[in-house]
Amino acid sequence: MEKLLVLVGAVLLIGFIVWWFFGNRKTIETEATMSTDKQQVEVTVNGGYTPNTVVLQQGVPASIVFDRKDPSGCFSYVVFPDFGINEELPVGEQHSIDIDTSKPGEYQYACGMNMFHGKVVIK
Amino acid sequence: MSVRNRFFVAFILSLPMLIEMVLNPLIGWEFPGHTWTMFALTTGVMIVAAGPFIRTAWAAFKNHNANMDTLIAIGTTTAYIYSIYAMLHHQPVFFEVAAFVITFILLGQVFEEAMKGRASSAIEKLLGLQAKDAEVLRGGKLVRVPLAQIVVGDIIRVKPGQKIAVDGVITEGSSTIDEAMVTGESMPVTKKAGDAVIGSTINKSGTFIFEATKIGNDTLLAQIVDMVKRAQVSRAPIQKTVDKISNIFVPAVLIIAILTFVIWFVLLGADVVTAMLYAVAVIIIACPCALGLATPTALMVGTGRGAKMGILIKNGEALEAANDIQTVVFDKTGTVTVGKPVVTDIIGNEKTVLALAASLEYSSEHPLAGAILEKADRLGIKVKDVKNFKAIEGKGVTATVASKVAFIGNVKLLGKTKLDTKLAHEMERLQSEAKTVVIVGADGKALGLIAIQDTPKDTSAVAIAVLKKRGLRTVMITGDNKRVAQAIADIVGIDEVIADVLPSDKADRVKSLQRHGKVAFVGDGINDAPALAAADLGIAMGSGTDIAIESGGIILVKNDLRDVATALMLSQKTFSRIKLNLFWAFIYNALGIPIAAGVFVWAGLALSPELAGLAMAFSSMSVVASSLQLSRAKINATHYS
Numbered sequence: 194m195e196k197l198l199v200l201v202g203a204v205l206l207i208g209f210i211v212w213w214f215f216g217n218r219k220t221i222e223t224e225a226t227m228s229t230d231k232q233q234v235e236v237t238v239n240g241g242y243t244p245n246t247v248v249l250q251q252g253v254p255a256s257i258v259f260d261r262k263d264p265s266g267c268f269s270y271v272v273f274p275d276f277g278i279n280e281e282l283p284v285g286e287q288h289s290i291d292i293d294t295s296k297p298g299e300y301q302y303a304c305g306m307n308m309f310h311g312k313v314v315i316k
Numbered sequence: 317m318s319v320r321n322r323f324f325v326a327f328i329l330s331l332p333m334l335i336e337m338v339l340n341p342l343i344g345w346e347f348p349g350h351t352w353t354m355f356a357l358t359t360g361v362m363i364v365a366a367g368p369f370i371r372t373a374w375a376a377f378k379n380h381n382a383n384m385d386t387l388i389a390i391g392t393t394t395a396y397i398y399s400i401y402a403m404l405h406h407q408p409v410f411f412e413v414a415a416f417v418i419t420f421i422l423l424g425q426v427f428e429e430a431m432k433g434r435a436s437s438a439i440e441k442l443l444g445l446q447a448k449d450a451e452v453l454r455g456g457k458l459v460r461v462p463l464a465q466i467v468v469g470d471i472i473r474v475k476p477g478q479k480i481a482v483d484g485v486i487t488e489g490s491s492t493i494d495e496a497m498v499t500g501e502s503m504p505v506t507k508k509a510g511d512a513v514i515g516s517t518i519n520k521s522g523t524f525i526f527e528a529t530k531i532g533n534d535t536l537l538a539q540i541v542d543m544v545k546r547a548q549v550s551r552a553p554i555q556k557t558v559d560k561i562s563n564i565f566v567p568a569v570l571i572i573a574i575l576t577f578v579i580w581f582v583l584l585g586a587d588v589v590t591a592m593l594y595a596v597a598v599i600i601i602a603c604p605c606a607l608g609l610a611t612p613t614a615l616m617v618g619t620g621r622g623a624k625m626g627i628l629i630k631n632g633e634a635l636e637a638a639n640d641i642q643t644v645v646f647d648k649t650g651t652v653t654v655g656k657p658v659v660t661d662i663i664g665n666e667k668t669v670l671a672l673a674a675s676l677e678y679s680s681e682h683p684l685a686g687a688i689l690e691k692a693d694r695l696g697i698k699v700k701d702v703k704n705f706k707a708i709e710g711k712g713v714t715a716t717v718a719s720k721v722a723f724i725g726n727v728k729l730l731g732k733t734k735l736d737t738k739l740a741h742e743m744e745r746l747q748s749e750a751k752t753v754v755i756v757g758a759d760g761k762a763l764g765l766i767a768i769q770d771t772p773k774d775t776s777a778v779a780i781a782v783l784k785k786r787g788l789r790t791v792m793i794t795g796d797n798k799r800v801a802q803a804i805a806d807i808v809g810i811d812e813v814i815a816d817v818l819p820s821d822k823a824d825r826v827k828s829l830q831r832h833g834k835v836a837f838v839g840d841g842i843n844d845a846p847a848l849a850a851a852d853l854g855i856a857m858g859s860g861t862d863i864a865i866e867s868g869g870i871i872l873v874k875n876d877l878r879d880v881a882t883a884l885m886l887s888q889k890t891f892s893r894i895k896l897n898l899f900w901a902f903i904y905n906a907l908g909i910p911i912a913a914g915v916f917v918w919a920g921l922a923l924s925p926e927l928a929g930l931a932m933a934f935s936s937m938s939v940v941a942s943s944l945q946l947s948r949a950k951i952n953a954t955h956y957s
Binding site: 196203215216218243245262263265272278279307308309 | 429
């Protein structure tokens with residue numbers, strides 16, 4: 194009886210893990226706020242990048258403000274391979290990174306160990 | 317709290333438990349209040365040292381993410397919470413498992429951080445080379461001006477021992493300059509008025525004045541730094557496969573751990589504690605970081621190393637392409653050769669012939685004219701005034717010099733007049749040596765010949781020999797005629813010559829060579845852009861001050877062909893280090909997880925969670941250490957010739 198319970202529990206747990214981590218989810222896109230000549234968007238760094246996808250307008254100087262709340266070593270750097278950006282994010286500080294918006298497209302970024310991902314869409 | 321401090325807290329709190337673990341079997345010693353003290357110590361470790369892991373794991377979980385912290389948090393809290401339950405029911409406890417695992421993992425992270433700092437320091441060192449200020453001419457006086465205030469067009473004085481502030485061109489004076497920090501060239505270079513100087517290099521011997529041409533982000537050093545930065549964060553194509561694995565890695569490990577528990581507890585009838593310890597060991601030993609660190613750290617060290625040698629690898633893609641190159645195609649002019657024709661032979665009375673030729677060519681724009689004027693200048697021959705200058709398309713030049721009708725040109729210019737047998741014979745000999753020969757004469761009579769040739773660079777022969785020794789096929793491609801090209805190829809030892817190729821057809825020739833294997837194209841980056849792009853790997857030779865960053869996958873700052881072999885070698889070493897790192901990271905997980913799950917218990921091979929924690933800490937550390945080895949690897953291709 195005890196073993197049967199464990200078995201059922203294990204199956205449920207595995208099912209939950211698969212559903213939670215691999216299930217399809219809608220990504221939330223956030224558009225940058227425009228001021229007269231530039232745009233800015235804030236991304237919270239806490240167990241991931243929230244919002245996960247930010248949308249920037251092409252041709253307008255843009256900056257993403259990273260607010261790192263997570264002390265994990267994973268997040269100590271943010272890397273944009275397409276822009277050659279590899280910057281340190283201090284914990285508990287707002288750190289602004291300028292993004293070159295001259296070319297439209299989708300650009301992935303990630304933490305230093307490439308475990309957490311975020312996306313920038315320029316259109 | 318920093319990783320280092322968290323480690324110390326975890327270490328100090330774990331120490332009594334470690335001492336007890338060692339002494340207990342020997343003398344049966346237990347510290348006072350055994351279980352409750354362990355509970356208190358471990359609780360301290362969990363709150364202070366493991367807290368950040370748990371917070372990140374929770375935050376990540378809410379975002380449907382999982383990473384290394386997830387594994388550490390689940391593994392240690394499982395052991396901790398079970399031990400509290402066991403303590404209340406007076407059963408054996410496993411507090412030390414949680415405490416030791418946290419201590420070991422933090423120890424690993426402390427080392428890892430220090431090593432990663434070393435891996436990325438190369439590029440910061442480059443920027444530290446910049447001069448802080450310079451002596452600039454302002455309002456007719458030389459004043460010290462900070463680097464940031466220098467503008468293009470400023471006239472700057474540099475004394476011996478001083479650093480050159482920005483890129484520019486010498487206007488007055490001459491000196492020898494140590495450019496090692498930017499180009500990797502170990503020998504100081506002699507520079508005089510009209511020569512370009514590079515910012516951040518060191519003036520050795522003389523005082524000179526130069527005009528600033530490039531400042532700030534436009535300087536060669538700034539461009540190099542920018543490029544290396546980009547290269548260091550770029551992703552090698554091999555990384556894509558790794559990414560796919562690491563995306564599902566952590567959830568997969570959690571599922572394996574659950575299965576481990578179920579199999580031990582339900583199928584094999586083990587007790588809860590044994591089954592739980594196996595499951596915890598699986599969670600702890602799995603190391604996604606080793607996979608994640610394998611490529612970036614090697615790329616960082618490899619590209620940084622290259623930058624110091626004047627070899628700029630643009631990205632991981634170029635690095636990977638360099639790995640299986642079979643054919644190296646060279647552009648001839650300016651790449652294999654100096655790119656500047658020089659006078660090699662003068663037949664007839666040297667002074668008379670050269671004086672006449674120089675006077676005639678003084679107003680000419682023909683590329684060969686420069687060679688003749690330079691030779692005359694070097695021998696101290698003065699140019700005479702000419703009248704009635706006439707350039708005859710495809711033939712040569714005529715003019716009146718000292719009341720005689722003088723001429724310089726090819727055989728066509730002579731018309732019906734014949735060369736005497738001696739000159740005709742000499743002409744044939746020189747032409748067979750692949751030299752361009754011009755006839756100099758006056759009043760319808762040939763007085764002598766001048767042979768002009770673009771000579772191979774001193775280093776070309778060695779460079780080709782090294783490449784051939786590495787088993788590469790060497791090909792030279794040129795717009796010159798077959799005879800001239802073959803002569804150069806013979807001198808430097810190139811296997812194959814493709815001559816008479818129009819500049820626009822170079823890319824097509826490269827494409828046809830690609831049918832026999834991967835091709836690298838080596839060119840000067842300005843005229844050869846299509847061929848550089850068409851090749852599997854484009855290697856652009858810098859002219860020293862201008863790097864055509866867009867043009868190649870690898871850029872050689874020095875104009876030295878030997879660097880081609882060195883660049884290929886560095887790329888191959890870096891790439892094989894990436895593969896080695898990935899191999900170990902995979903093998904580590906592929907073997908470690910089954911061992912931790914107790915698959916090999918029948919053979920007496922098992923791991924406690926503490927040992928799993930130690931193994932995990934050292935696996936990610938060893939990947940970083942392996943990448944750092946690259947900075948010491950022997951990478952000097954010509955060394956072996």
